[in-house]
Amino acid sequence: MYEKYKDQDFVILGFPCNQFGAQEPGTNEQIKEFVKQFNVTFPLFDKVEVNGDGADPLWKYLTNSITETILMIPYNRILWNFAKFLVDRNGVCVKRFGSKTNPLSFEDDIVAQIKSTL
Numbered sequence: 001m002y003e004k005y006k007d008q009d010f011v012i013l014g015f016p017c018n019q020f021g022a023q024e025p026g027t028n029e030q031i032k033e034f035v036k037q038f039n040v041t042f043p044l045f046d047k048v049e050v051n052g053d054g055a056d057p058l059w060k061y062l063t064n065s066i067t068e069t070i071l072m073i074p075y076n077r078i079l080w081n082f083a084k085f086l087v088d089r090n091g092v093c094v095k096r097f098g099s100k101t102n103p104l105s106f107e108d109d110i111v112a113q114i115k116s117t118l
Contacts, residue, residue, distance in 0.1 A: 001103050001110070002042040008114045009089070012042035015059075017050050020081045050078040065093030088113055 002012045016031045018024040024031060028046045035044060048056040050063070062085045063076040082099040086109055095109060 001107065005110065005114060006042075010110060010114055014040065014042060014044040015050070015056070016044070016047045017078075017081065018047060019049055019051055019078075023081060050083070062087075062093055062096075066096040086110065086113060088116075 002010070014035075016024045016028075024047060026034065031047065032044055048059065050056065050059040055063075059078070060076075063078060066085075080099040084097040084099075084101065084103065084106075085093050086095040086097070086106065087093050094113060095106070097103075097106060
């Protein structure tokens with residue numbers, strides 16, 4: 001999806017996190033090397049914490065932007081790796097999607113955001 005829409009100023013930002021079953025134990029360099037096998041071309045940032053006192057400020061903002069409860073878990077928690085947030089060009093968090101949500105299922109939402117800001 002990134003390749004399809006990047007020329008329209010759509011960006012996917014990846015943030016590895018090791019808070020979920022220790023699935024990202026490697027260094028930042030090891031993680032960036034590992035994802036090459038999946039043809040990751042979007043920006044991949046250094047590993048962050050997304051929950052708790054050590055949560056990165058961006059993730060604190062994102063999790064507090066959408067105040068709906070997801071699966072009976074407080075809105076300000078990330079449940080598992082691959083949580084997704086759709087953010088508009090002004091930095092406003094528009095929607096939140098769970099880790100199991102396939103990004104193709106909300107492609108229409110992405111296209112709507114792209115078109116609304118052209």
